[in-house]
Amino acid sequence: MDKSWMHSDRRSKAYEFGVEAFLNFAVENLLTTTHIHCPCVKCVNLKLFGVGIIRDHVYFNGIDQSYKNWTFHGEPWEATTNASRNVEEDDGHGRYSFVSEEIDMDDNDFGDFGSNPYEFANVIGDGDQPVYPGCRKYTKLSALVKLYNLKAKHGMSDVCFTELLILQGDLLPEGNTIPTSMYEAKKTLCALGLSYEKMHACPNDCILYRKKYEDSTNCPTCGISRWKEGKDSILKEGVPAKVVWYFPPIPRFKRMFQSHETAKSLTWHAARKSIDGQMSHPADSPSWKLLDDKWPEFGDEPRNLRLALSSDGFNLHCSLSTRYSCWPVILVTYNLPPWLCMKRKFMMLTLLISGPKQPENDIDVYLEPLIDDLKSLWDGIRGVYDAHNGEYFTLRAALMWTINDFPAYGNLSGCVVKGYKACPICGDxxxxxxxxxxxxxxxxxxxxWLPINHPYRRQxxxxxxxxxxxxxxxPLTGEEVLHMVENGDRVCWKKKSIFFDLEYWKYLPVRHAxxxxxxxxxxxxxxxxxxxxxxxxxxxxxxxxxxxxxxxxxxxxxxxxxxxxxxxxxxxxxxxxxxxxxxxxxxxxxxxxxxxxxxxxxxxxxxxxxxxxxxxxxxxxxxxxxxxxxxxxxxxxxxxxxxxxxxxxxxxxxxxxxxxxxxxxxxxxxxxxxxxxxxxxxxxxxxxxxxxxxxxxxxxxxxxxxxxRWMYPFERFMKVLKGYVQNRTRPEGCIAERYIAEEAVEFCTQHLSNVSTVGVNSSQKMGVSKPLSGCTNTEEILPYIEQHMIHIKTAYPKFRKRTKWLQDKHNSTFIQWLRFKFKVNLRKTVMKYQKI
Structure with a gap:
């Protein structure tokens, strides 16, 4: 079919005729239900509606221009190779020109915005549009990303941001393209981000209404209704009693590899110089090496991801009351260097379990979709594009351990954390x-735990x-724990943890940190x-x-x-x-x-x-x-x-x-x-x-x-999530919407010049000077001392006499003098004076 109408003006006749032809084609190929996937830029084929609603969406929101093969509406998928695509190139002013490049496509690349690096140029319609006539420095998109970045960094409210946009529009010349409201800005940015899924759940934490329970209206375990009960005790049909917000991690991992700098940092652990007998990263640990030794095909690919999971409850209403508790589930990637992997930018929200009560031991019910994705990641996801190496590869990932406080430790692991057998390592x-x-x-x-002949034993x-x-x-091994819970040992274990569904979980020496x-x-x-x-x-x-x-x-x-x-x-x-x-x-x-x-x-x-x-x-x-x-x-x-x-x-x-x-x-x-x-x-x-x-x-x-492996970075991230809440009656919705809007900003900053990012300090951005926390020897430390010597000399005039020592990269006299002078580690000393 002719699809050129998708790029036409929505007010034109060509667009009108194209929409009707598309809807007729979709209805003709309708097989099972009376609803079809909505291809507008907001729904992106994730939601099902009737024809009338879809017609309105396509007119009001526009059709997703990256949706070129209508597989969701009856068109067969035709694998194409060496397809010609438009690749974006930055001209140095935050704008883009487009050149043709020949690439190889894979089946898994279609229909996934996070997996195709070239769809970005098609989705951003405002990439070449200047912010006002004659402006050569900023485009509409780069200006909007900078402004929204300020909002995300400093917790600016929507009302304040709207007034800032209005003021910017008044200050700029006539004909400027700055949005006039938060709604318009968000509409532009959300089209660039990844989506989330809303899953209905039983209020008693029995099941998720997915897979075989997708069409159920009552919980098969407790019999309670799926729908919310109003004040008049009448069920509100279509309004779920409890919702879980799921942010699929697979497309987000794919998108990480689209950034040249991030893709390079994800293989940092393979190229680093490690010192025998020293551990400065999980890559030096026996747990990391066990995965490499037991599954060599997994360890041979440095781009395969090693993950950690954290979950904890927090009160969204800025009070010390525990009457309402929301539970986020967060993933971090250990492939990144130490100065990046625990930063807010690389913390991935995957689940948001709504309150008001804690899931406790039933948290496994909510982890089911995440565990399914982790299984798929272990088997391998084909067709992931690596922007650093310019090639497609099969991505695999393994979860190394979970990080929680002690009560959540018991909920996730299934062990008893109270009473006589409260220690999960000592057990019986x-x-x-x-x-x-x-x-x-x-x-x-x-x-x-003392030596057998220690005198304290006899006192x-x-x-x-x-x-x-x-x-x-x-300590019990994972295989021993699995055998105990499968044979009904209820002294130390309350349940079989859902993490044992992962093939490799029982072999890990530490499963819950x-x-x-x-x-x-x-x-x-x-x-x-x-x-x-x-x-x-x-x-x-x-x-x-x-x-x-x-x-x-x-x-x-x-x-x-x-x-x-x-x-x-x-x-x-x-x-x-x-x-x-x-x-x-x-x-x-x-x-x-x-x-x-x-x-x-x-x-x-x-x-x-x-x-x-x-x-x-x-x-x-x-x-x-x-x-x-x-x-x-x-x-x-x-x-x-x-x-x-x-x-x-x-x-x-x-x-x-x-x-x-x-x-x-x-x-x-x-x-x-x-x-x-x-x-x-x-x-x-x-x-x-x-x-x-x-x-x-x-x-x-x-x-x-x-x-x-401690909770400090996750607690800080939860403080950020709490700051997202503006509507106290819909706290989880506020978090979900603002999180994906920030994801869109992050995605834009990877493709626009001179745009700072959220969640990484200015001294720790990729592509800028590497912080000293990862340095392990004199050759690595000295270049950064040179870089910041002007600040050190300002603080301590005696340094001026010793600057000449820096000319010899292998001379350790200067290093020894610094350690003697400050009585602290050199890296901490230099990082301290970087702030002066």
């Missing part, structure tokens, strides 16, 4: 003990009144709460002292009952009122560099000697640096020594580069530290979070540095 051998008076379970007994009174002759439990961020925060809260006796966080009290008496240990600290009140003798963990005031004054007077942490002064309450409102990053800085300084002269030496050792352990484990040869010593030290804490603190102090510290070194050894 979890060292647990129930406290009779405290009515809680404590996790003491870390002496079994009784200092610990639980018994010697310790046990050996540390062996422990989150160091939440572990560190909970341990810090317990220490601070116990030392300063903060209500609700204090692990000491009458019940804790009675439990010591029942266990027959530390009997000197049992409560003394009087006529008016009960007195608790001071223990090694107790501070006097003057000592508490001294600790708080120490925190109150601390000054840290800008951006290091929040203002510690604002967290201190001198009136009642407490620390209030500690966030996760505040606890991080306290445990890493500040707490040992504050307690250095107030606490008894044994308890102070144990706490300081624990702080040094968290400092060491969070390093950007891990020395594998030191991990055994680090593991021995943390076991001794936990045993010291058992000697000087009451058993009530040892909740499950304190126990999990003993397993952190194991995961570092298997997975690499901690900062690739």
């Amino acid at each position: 051998d979890t060292p647990s003990h129930r406290l009779k008076n405290g009515h809680k379970i404590c996790y003491i007994g870390h002496r079994k 009784r009174a200092a610990f639980n009144g018994k010697p310790e002759y046990g050996i540390p439990p062996e 422990l989150d160091v961020m939440h572990i560190e925060k909970n341990v810090c809260d317990s220490i601070i709460g116990t030392l300063l006796e903060i209500p609700g966080k204090n692990k000491d009290g009458i019940a804790a002292r009675l439990d010591l008496l029942n266990m027959g240990v530390k009997t000197d600290f049992q409560p003394e009952y009087g006529e008016r009140r009960t007195r608790l003798p001071p223990g090694p963990w107790n501070l006097s009122r003057a000592e508490k005031r001294e600790v708080c004054n120490s925190f109150y007077g601390m000054k840290v560099p800008e951006g290091y942490s929040s203002n510690i002064k604002n967290l201190v309450s001198l009136q009642d000697s407490r620390l209030l409102g500690l966030k996760s990053h505040d606890c991080h800085t306290l445990m890493q640096q500040l707490l040992p300084v504050a307690i250095r002269s107030v606490l008894e030496k044994p308890a102070r020594y144990a706490i300081t050792r624990l702080c040094f352990f968290f400092n060491a484990i969070c390093a950007k580069t891990v020395d594998v040869s030191k991990l055994d010593k680090l593991e021995e030290d943390v076991v001794v530290t936990l045993c010291l804490l058992e000697k000087y603190f009451s058993p009530s102090f040892f909740d499950i979070m304190v126990h999990l510290v003993v397993h952190l070194v194991r995961e570092v050894r298997l997975c690499g540095p901690v900062y690739f």
